Amino acid sequence: MTDTTSTRTERTRVAIVGAGPAGLILSHLLAEAGIDSIVVDSRSREQIESTIRAGILEQNTADLLRRIDPATRVDTVGHRHDGIELWFGGEGHRIDFPSLVGRSVWLYPQHEVLKDLLALRLGAGQDLRFGVTVERVDDDGSGHPLVAGRNADGSPLVIDADFVVGADGSRSVVRPVVTGSSAGGYFREYPFAWFGILCEAPPSSDELIYSNSPEGFALISQRSPEVQRMYYQCDPTADPAAPSDAEVWEALQARVPGTTLNEGPIIQRDVLRFRSFVAHELRRDRVALVGDAAHTVPPTGAKGMNLAIADVVLLAEALRALLVERDERLIDGYADRALARIWKAQHFSWWMTSMLHSTPDASDFDHRRQLGELRSVVESEAGQTYLAEAYTGWPLA
Numbered sequence: 240m241t242d243t244t245s246t247r248t249e250r251t252r253v254a255i256v257g258a259g260p261a262g263l264i265l266s267h268l269l270a271e272a273g274i275d276s277i278v279v280d281s282r283s284r285e286q287i288e289s290t291i292r293a294g295i296l297e298q299n300t301a302d303l304l305r306r307i308d309p310a311t312r313v314d315t316v317g318h319r320h321d322g323i324e325l326w327f328g329g330e331g332h333r334i335d336f337p338s339l340v341g342r343s344v345w346l347y348p349q350h351e352v353l354k355d356l357l358a359l360r361l362g363a364g365q366d367l368r369f370g371v372t373v374e375r376v377d378d379d380g381s382g383h384p385l386v387a388g389r390n391a392d393g394s395p396l397v398i399d400a401d402f403v404v405g406a407d408g409s410r411s412v413v414r415p416v417v418t419g420s421s422a423g424g425y426f427r428e429y430p431f432a433w434f435g436i437l438c439e440a441p442p443s444s445d446e447l448i449y450s451n452s453p454e455g456f457a458l459i460s461q462r463s464p465e466v467q468r469m470y471y472q473c474d475p476t477a478d479p480a481a482p483s484d485a486e487v488w489e490a491l492q493a494r495v496p497g498t499t500l501n502e503g504p505i506i507q508r509d510v511l512r513f514r515s516f517v518a519h520e521l522r523r524d525r526v527a528l529v530g531d532a533a534h535t536v537p538p539t540g541a542k543g544m545n546l547a548i549a550d551v552v553l554l555a556e557a558l559r560a561l562l563v564e565r566d567e568r569l570i571d572g573y574a575d576r577a578l579a580r581i582w583k584a585q586h587f588s589w590w591m592t593s594m595l596h597s598t599p600d601a602s603d604f605d606h607r608r609q610l611g612e613l614r615s616v617v618e619s620e621a622g623q624t625y626l627a628e629a630y631t632g633w634p635l636a
């Protein structure tokens with residue numbers, strides 16, 4: 240453990256733990272308000288830039304990236320998607336976003352977003368430190384929370400800040416200071432997971448296909464003209480190495496009946512666990528949580544990164560009021576404002592998940608009811624509009 244009395248203490252206004260999309264965008268928005276920050280992350284830059292995550296950006300998220308980063312590649316490497324296909328009963332039912340809600344989404348994988356944001360922040364001279372292990376955060380109520388840990392070379396590090404932000408993901412080390420325990424939150428586990436692959440093949444569809452089939456769920460997504468991302472529902476204990484390539488293709492093809500997927504070599508496999516989580520508290524005194532440190536959503540609603548960025552937009556505004564104008568009202572309201580959106584996103588992610596997956600104990604009644612639910616969405620403009628509004632994203636603060 241770092242001895243905070245003998246180590247030289249570094250000073251900043253906001254200490255941000257985690258250099259993911261939330262932490263990096265927060266450092267940018269704070270810099271715009273003239274507030275300096277130090278960002279630390281336990282991973283190396285290479286690890287951050289190569290972790291494969293999901294990749295749908297809501298319209299507002301894409302607009303924010305364009306505003307803060309003139310060099311963003313969201314429109315060159317990323318692709319605009321004007322709809323998704325809900326697949327059931329052997330056919331596709333397209334939800335057209337622009338005609339329903341006047342918005343679109345962008346398929347731009349998170350690791351590409353991170354390459355842009357790291358270049359942006361390092362180019363602007365951001366104090367950004369990789370390989371830093373945070374051991375603890377102390378907030379004694381003095382208005383100067385401390386972050387204590389180890390630098391990449393093992394030497395002790397203590398940061399004295401006016402505010403600490405936990406943007407350090409679902410296994411957050413900052414969370415216990417805010418909630419009183421590392422688990423403290425509302426949980427839901429799901430009895431299934433996603434078997435995900437990256438494969439070298441041409442796209443099988445222009446848009447994402449979310450399929451409910453008698454065999455279970457599948458999602459046909461894309462990455463580039465040469466590489467595709469696909470998932471199918473599996474048991475949470477599944478071993479990603481177990482099935483042969485042929486078995487994986489058979490499972491995928493069977494879950495999108497009526498379409499033929501373009502197959503190719505599988506270059507990566509993973510099993511994604513599903514859970515919904517919201518921390519009991521998002522802020523205590525001068526420490527706040529954003530992104531996966533504060534909440535987790537199952538990936539079916541494509542909300543994860545967008546929700547993290549929506550938190551940060553609210554928190555940046557609140558920190559500007561607190562640290563520049565000494566106005567505490569927005570920071571006092573941060574949790575309630577963020578939670579209003581978080582619970583809508585929790586509901587949407589749960590709804591898409593429950594409508595499209597089959598649970599191990601599902602009866603014939605349950606399957607037929609799900610098809611009724613899907614028809615209620617695709618055969619109703621109101622139903623389609625609800626889905627399009629939530630998927631493309633509610634307005635930011």
Ligand code: PHB
Binds near residue numbers: 468541
């Ligand atoms: C992905 O492309 O990885 C992806 C897209 C949409 C989702 C989840 C994952 O809902």
